[in-house]
Amino acid sequence: MKFLARASGIYFDLNGYKKKLADEMRKALKEGVIVWLNATVRTVVPTWSGASRATYESIAKKAGTTIKYGPLRARKDRRALGRRESRSKFQASASKSVYFFEWETSLRYFILNEYTRQTYKPGAKDTGSGKILSPRGLNRPGPYHLTEKGMAALQRFATEVKLPNPFPYLKVRKNG
Secondary structure, rough: OOOOEEEEEEEEEEHHHHHHHHHHHHHHHHHHHHHHHOOOHHHOOOOOHHHHHHOOOOHHOOOOOOOOOOOOOOOOOOHHHHHOOOEEEEEEEEEOOEEEEEEEEOOOHHHHHHHHHHHHHHOOOOOHHHHHHHHOOOOOOOOHHHHHHHHHHHHHHHOOOOOOOOOEEEEEEOOO
């Protein structure tokens, strides 16, 4: 009597899975930026001169979206100032398995509005004291608390992010 045996081995296509994981994480990172923008700039930050909203343009572009502006209420369009006073980073590195974004601004009026409530003081000098010069002022002055609002939205979003299913990357290798 003769028996014929064939052995099979299972292997994991790690490179294929890493590629799929990188694609999914890149998409999730872009979605995370959009969620963060919706929780911060799009719902809280007024247009006024456009400067504060413009600080977000760089990170929005990296996530494949845009920042919209309402009508300018200030005498001068200061969007260029907002762009100059901000930096952002969007990293989706499959080789390092690192996915994150950063945004920062040095636009002092925006920083004041994040943490304080600005009030109109006739004849006040611009000292960064929280006193503003325009009697028209913001409809919704700060404090904005964007840091907390953005973090809460990102944490909710992150709990919904799922890794891709690894089972399609299990392969059968036939021997003999």
